[in-house]
Amino acid sequence: MHIYGTRDRQTSKEAxxxxxxxxxxxxxxxxxxxxxxxxxDVGAALPSMFGNCDVLSFREGxxxxVVPSSAVAARLKQQLPKLQSTLLxxxxxxxxxxxxxxxxxAMPERVETRVLELPPTAVDAFEELGESLPETPQNAALVAAIKRLAARRRAG
Structure with a gap:
């Protein structure tokens, strides 16, 4: 049995x-x-992607x-005719x-980000690429970006 606001069997039993x-x-x-x-019955009628949706109330038909986001609500609106006919x-x-x-x-207080670490051979390859590209006006921005990337990774 699931009671709104509970997520596991033990909490439902306690309630x-x-x-x-x-x-x-x-x-x-x-x-x-x-x-x-x-x-x-609602859970059985809906696809599994709507597992976070809960019944809040049912009065006078x-x-x-309750849905966790507006994106889920938009997708669920497409399923409502099927849900209603199944429940009927x-x-x-x-x-x-x-x-x-x-x-x-709630969102976590701190989100950890991963920093891409390049092995020294990759940094060497980027430096070599930056030196080997022809210095044309079309390549100028690309060459500058590659050289900045290699320099940051060397300092890094």
Missing amino acids: TDFLRSNERMARLLPTAMRMADLQR VLVL GRGWQVSSTRLKVQVTR
Whole structure:
């Protein structure tokens, strides 16, 4: 069972155990189970590329899905007729579907970049290429760029 906002079975189990623990909260369990069933059916109806889409609500025939980006939303819009017909076939009375973009994952604070390291033989080859090209007006920018590249890698 998947409950919106949880990503693994243990968290879902803890959530259902919490709902069962209190009489007032236990009344929410059927709704949570219904939403979990709807989430499962939506997941089965959509291609795997939409695995990050979750059911946010389902009221009065309006299904609201949360998507991680506007690009995913644009692609998912193409799948909505198929999704609605599949859900109707499974007994869900979906009359319309809305998409809500909600970024779920924060960007890392620091992104590491790789620096290309050229072996000394490659730097030698670039220097040799820069010296061997004919110095014409057409080649001037290319020769200058190759020589700068070799010089930076030597200093590097």
